Amino acid sequence: MAVSTTKKTVTKTPVKKSTPKKPAVKKATAAKTTSSKTTTTKTRKISAEERYKMIEVAAYYIAEHNHFQGNAIDFWIAAEEEVNKKIA
Numbered sequence: 001m002a003v004s005t006t007k008k009t010v011t012k013t014p015v016k017k018s019t020p021k022k023p024a025v026k027k028a029t030a031a032k033t034t035s036s037k038t039t040t041t042k043t044r045k046i047s048a049e050e051r052y053k054m055i056e057v058a059a060y061y062i063a064e065h066n067h068f069q070g071n072a073i074d075f076w077i078a079a080e081e082e083v084n085k086k087i088a
Contacts (some may be wrong), residue, residue: 046087055079 024043058079063072 051083051087054083058082 029080055076059072059075062082063070063075063077066075
């Protein structure tokens with residue numbers, strides 16, 4: 001059995017380095033700017049669960065500030081007042 005060996009010549013084509021394209025700059029339209037202003041002026045309603053978590057965290061920080069010396073209920077009441085002021 002005869003095996004023929006032939007050499008294949010491979011030519012490499014030069015690879016062009018691509019330059020990154022700059023993203024197109026879009027101009028803001030009047031409709032887009034007014035819609036973004038309206039979303040920032042709207043107030044989001046806070047759920048009861050979110051309010052509870054906010055009071056919980058605030059009460060912890062009030063207690064920590066007082067070196068955990070005092071009544072937990074007093075810390076909770078102070079936190080409720082603080083959160084209610086911020087929400088209103």
